[in-house]
Each structure stands twice: as C-alpha cells, then as structure tokens.
Amino acid sequence: MALELELTSPIDVAKNAVASVQDYVRLSAQSVGNFFRPPIYMGDMLQQADLIGFGSLPIVILTGLSVGALLALNSASTLQRFGGITLIGQLVSLGMVTELGPLITGLMVAGRNASGMASELGSMIVTEQIDAMRALGTDPSKKLITPRVGATAFMLFFLTIIADLLGLVGGWAVAHLLFGLDTNQYWTSAWQILVFRDVFTGLVKPVLFGFIISTVGCYYGMSTTGGTQGVGRSTTQAVVASSVLILIVDFFVTKLIFAVFGVR
Amino acid sequence: MSTPALPGEQQVAATAHSSGYAIEFDNVSIAFDEKVVLDGISFKLPCAETKALFGVAGSGKSVLLKLAMGLIRPDSGRIIMLGEEVTRMTERELFELRGRVGIVFQESALFDSLKVWENVAFRLMENKIAPDEIERRVRESLKFVELEQTYDMFPSELSGGMRRRVAIARAIVSHPEVLLYDSPTGGLDPVTSNTIVELIMKQRDVYKTSALMVTHRLQDAFTMASHEFDKKKNEMVAIPKGQRGEVPMSFLILKDGKVIFDGDAQQLAASRDEYIREYIS
Numbered sequence: 001m002a003l004e005l006e007l008t009s010p011i012d013v014a015k016n017a018v019a020s021v022q023d024y025v026r027l028s029a030q031s032v033g034n035f036f037r038p039p040i041y042m043g044d045m046l047q048q049a050d051l052i053g054f055g056s057l058p059i060v061i062l063t064g065l066s067v068g069a070l071l072a073l074n075s076a077s078t079l080q081r082f083g084g085i086t087l088i089g090q091l092v093s094l095g096m097v098t099e100l101g102p103l104i105t106g107l108m109v110a111g112r113n114a115s116g117m118a119s120e121l122g123s124m125i126v127t128e129q130i131d132a133m134r135a136l137g138t139d140p141s142k143k144l145i146t147p148r149v150g151a152t153a154f155m156l157f158f159l160t161i162i163a164d165l166l167g168l169v170g171g172w173a174v175a176h177l178l179f180g181l182d183t184n185q186y187w188t189s190a191w192q193i194l195v196f197r198d199v200f201t202g203l204v205k206p207v208l209f210g211f212i213i214s215t216v217g218c219y220y221g222m223s224t225t226g227g228t229q230g231v232g233r234s235t236t237q238a239v240v241a242s243s244v245l246i247l248i249v250d251f252f253v254t255k256l257i258f259a260v261f262g263v264r
Numbered sequence: 265m266s267t268p269a270l271p272g273e274q275q276v277a278a279t280a281h282s283s284g285y286a287i288e289f290d291n292v293s294i295a296f297d298e299k300v301v302l303d304g305i306s307f308k309l310p311c312a313e314t315k316a317l318f319g320v321a322g323s324g325k326s327v328l329l330k331l332a333m334g335l336i337r338p339d340s341g342r343i344i345m346l347g348e349e350v351t352r353m354t355e356r357e358l359f360e361l362r363g364r365v366g367i368v369f370q371e372s373a374l375f376d377s378l379k380v381w382e383n384v385a386f387r388l389m390e391n392k393i394a395p396d397e398i399e400r401r402v403r404e405s406l407k408f409v410e411l412e413q414t415y416d417m418f419p420s421e422l423s424g425g426m427r428r429r430v431a432i433a434r435a436i437v438s439h440p441e442v443l444l445y446d447s448p449t450g451g452l453d454p455v456t457s458n459t460i461v462e463l464i465m466k467q468r469d470v471y472k473t474s475a476l477m478v479t480h481r482l483q484d485a486f487t488m489a490s491h492e493f494d495k496k497k498n499e500m501v502a503i504p505k506g507q508r509g510e511v512p513m514s515f516l517i518l519k520d521g522k523v524i525f526d527g528d529a530q531q532l533a534a535s536r537d538e539y540i541r542e543y544i545s
Binding site: 127128129133134138 | 359373386434
C-alpha cells in the first residue's frame with residue numbers, strides 16, 4: 001500500500017483550530033445552559049457521580065497519601081539541615097491544600113475519566129447511537145454531556161478534599177514515624193498555617209478542573225470520526241488536552257487569586 | 265408465515281396532512297468535502313405510502329434518510345416532513361417532530377449499555393409514560409417482532425437479525441406517523457429478511473404508516489409491491505396481478521446524486537432506461 005502524504009495549508013490548519021475551539025466553547029456553554037433548561041437527568045447525573053466519584057476513590061486515596069508522604073520526605077532533609085523540621089506540617093499542608101491536592105487529583109481523574117468519556121461517547125458516535133438518540137427525540141447534550149459535567153465538577157470537589165486530608169496523613173506518617181515529630185505539633189502547625197485564601201484556592205480549582213475534564217472528554221468523544229481507530233485517537237487526545245489545560249488553567253487561576261487576595 | 269398481533273391494533277397512525285404528503289424533498293443538495301452526494305433531489309412521499317429507495321453503495325441513500333430526519337442539514341433545498349419544514353427548524357424544534365417519526369438504522373444503533381426492553385422503552389421513558397403502560401407497550405412491540413423472550417437481554421447477546429427486529433420494535437413502539445428504514449434486511453438470511461419485510465408490510469397496510477425504505481434487495485421491494493398484509497389471516501398474501509397497482513408502494517432510484525426514476529412497480533418494469541434495466545435485471 002502506497003503511503004500518500006497530503007500537504008495542508010497553514011490557513012486550513014488555523015481555520016480547523018479555530019473551528020475546534022468554537023465547537024468546544026459551544027459544547028461547554030450548552031452543557032452549562034442545560035442546567036437551566038428541563039429536563040434535567042438527575043438519575044444519569046447520580047450514576048455518573050458514582051462512576052466518577054466513587055470509582056476514582058481508590059486512585060485518589062493512593063495518590064493523596066503518596067504525594068503527602070513524598071512531599072514530607074523530600075523536604076524533611078532540607079528542613080532538618082536548618083533546624084526547621086517542625087515546619088514540615090505547614091509545608092505539607094500549604095502544598096497539598098493550595099496546589100498539589102487539586103492538581104494531582106485533577107490529573108488522575110483526567111487520566112481515568114476524560115478517557116472514559118471520550119471512548120464511551122466516541123463509540124456511541126461511530127455506532128450511530130448518538131444519531132439514534134437524536135432520532136428518538138432526546139438531546140444528547142442534555143442526556144449525556146450535562147450529567148457528566150455536573151457530576152465531575154461536583155465529585156472532584158470532594159475527591160480533592162479527601163486527597164488533601166490523606167496527603168496530610170501521609171505527611172504526618174513520614175514526619176512522625178521517620179523523623180520523630182510530635183503528632184500534636186504536626187497537626188497544629190498544619191492547621192494554623194491555612195488562611196481563607198488557601199482553602200478558597202484549593203476548593204475553586206477542583207470545580208474548574210472537573211469542568212475542564214468533562215467538557216474536554218465529551219468534546220473529543222462527540223467529535224470522533226474514523227471508526228474504532230478514531231475512538232482510540234479521541235481517547236488519547238482527551239487525556240492529553242485535559243491534562244495540559246488543567247496545568248495552564250492552574251497557573252492562571254493561581255495568578256488571579258494572588259492578584260485578588262495578594263501574595264502571602 | 266404469520267406474524268403476531270399488532271401493538272395497539274385499534275390505533276391507526278396515518279395522519280393526513282393538508283398537502284397529502286408525509287415527506288417532500290424540493291431540490292435538495294448536499295456535498296461532503298466537495299464531493300456532491302445528492303444533487304437537486306426532488307420527490308414526494310404521499311401519506312400511507314411506502315417508497316423503496318435504490319442506488320449503488322455510496323449513492324446517498326442513508327444520507328437522504330438522515331436529511332429527512334433533520335440529523336444533517338442540506339447545503340440547499342427544502343425538506344418538509346409531516347407539514348413542517350425540517351430545513352428551517354432548530355434542533356430543539358426538531359426533537360418534537362422526531363417524536364412523530366420512527367427510524368431503523370442500518371446497523372440497528374441499539375444502545376449497547378441498555379437492555380432490550382430499555383432500548384424499546386427509551387422514547388416512552390423520555391416522555392414520562394407510566395411504568396405499567398411502558399411495560400405493556402414494550403411487550404406488545406417485542407411480541408410484534410416475535411422477540412418477547414429477549415426482554416431482559418442485552419443487544420450484544422442478540423444476532424444481527426434479532427437486533428434489526430428490536431430496532432423495528434423501538435421505532436414502532438410510539439406509533440409513529442412516518443417510518444424510515446435504512447437497509448432493514450441488509451446482510452440477513454432470506455427467512456429473517458422475509459419476516460422483516462412482512463413486518464414492514466404490516467405497518468404499511470394495517471397502520472397505514474408512511475415509510476421510506478432504503479434497500480439493496482429488489483426482491484424485498486417487489487414482494488412488498490405484489491403482496492398485501494391480510495389482517496384476518498395475520499400474514500402477507502399475494503395480490504392478483506390485475507390489482508397490484510392499488511398497493512401503496514413506489515420506487516425511487518438514485519444515480520450520481522440525482523433521481524433517475526420515481527414511480528410504481530409497473531412503471532419500473534416498463535422502463536426503457538438502460539441503467540434501470542440493468543439494475544432490475
């Protein structure tokens with residue numbers, strides 16, 4: 001079979017990119033707008049919340065614990081050199097709550113669920129199930145996308161809180177068991193360092209990340225073309241795009257919160 | 265052979281429209297990636313008639329059904345379904361219209377994560393029909409296609425022919441005014457094909473449902489033109505030769521994106537067009 005390479009003009013590439021962004025924005029806006037236009041598929045939303053939330057719990061528990069423990073382990077030697085081992089609780093607490101908790105949870109859920117959404121919806125597209133749904137008088141955007149967006153944003157909020165807490169537990173385990181830090185001292189310093197801005201930052205991010213994961217996953221799923229190979233491609237693209245977007249949005253949200261509340 | 269009793273037999277779906285047509289295509293064209301698939305297509309489907317659509321693979325038959333349903337938009341032209349201009353309706357307005365139309369997709373397009381009964385009941389559940397009524401109507405529809413035993417099964421557990429019949433049950437459960445069949449007998453054995461043809465005929469003759477049927481099998485369309493469904497015997501029976509013109513059945517042939525034939529079986533048989541002669545030979 002001869003391999004044919006087709007040259008695409010930069011203008012066409014740019015046009016396609018703009019069209020993709022436009023489609024993504026439209027899908028995202030529609031998914032939010034659907035919350036205010038009945039019918040609302042509460043049953044589907046609960047089912048998705050179960051799949052996304054409880055389904056992601058093991059991986060979130062594992063990563064939360066590991067990241068907290070590793071953060072404590074890596075920083076402990078430096079802190080010990082300057083006689084500041086007692087600050088380890090503060091360091092783990094701030095790191096987990098403002099940054100690592102939301103980010104790691106977001107990336108984990110993106111890997112697990114953006115791919116799942118893209119492959120599920122992509123398969124439905126290539127087997128004409130989405131067309132069948134439209135033909136049966138049901139709006140796929142309301143029935144399939146909005147429940148996923150609502151469930152992901154809602155569940156990622158709680159998953160992040162769990163990851164934050166477990167990260168602190170992991171940090172305490174290292175600080176207490178390996179470096180002999182007093183339990184009371186660890187938890188008191190971890191608790192006292194947090195101010196409203198930190199908690200606010202840590203709780204706004206997962207909602208945004210959940211929105212990104214679900215809309216990107218659904219967008220790639222719904223724009224699948226090219227049969228089963230296309231489903232595979234959409235799945236990969238969904239994970240890559242949602243992860244990159246999470247990192248970019250994380251940076252700008254942090255900057256924005258610094259601008260609004262001021263740097264510590 | 266015979267088929268079971270009809271769901272809601274007292275109900276007759278055919279609804280006369282002021283124009284007398286269930287579907288009208290007026291100079292409809294569509295192209296994909298600069299390849300013209302349909303080029304100025306015009307035809308009318310009278311109410312209560314079944315029109316068989318022929319054409320070689322890739323001639324735009326399935327596209328035509330999706331256009332009729334408003335699932336894709338034409339580049340130009342008008343499509344009128346049940347008196348409503350599909351080409352001017354928003355997606356939200358179309359959802360209501362689609363509630364009056366049933367479609368059987370080429371590969372059945374059953375929801376693979378739902379059980380057979382949930383597939384058939386999908387539209388009824390969306391319309392918030394009472395659970396008892398849903399169960400009654402789903403069982404009736406499944407009985408109509410002789411698949412009651414598959415009620416609790418998943419589509420993946422069914423054969424291709426069974427899936428096609430479940431798709432028919434899903435399409436007819438809400439007693440639509442128009443039915444669109446996309447290759448309902450494609451890839452099936454002759455016995456299963458006959459069963460499906462009989463089901464389509466039953467819809468035509470008892471419910472008086474208007475239908476567009478895409479098919480590659482000429483013999484299916486000719487069977488439909490030469491037989492009628494006998495309600496008393498509950499099976500299809502051959503019509504004497506002199507009376508076949510009364511059957512509400514017509515043929516439409518597409519070639520290179522254009523309609524090259526639109527008429528009844530007798531006109532088709534009498535056609536002198538070389539392509540058509542070759543096609544039906």
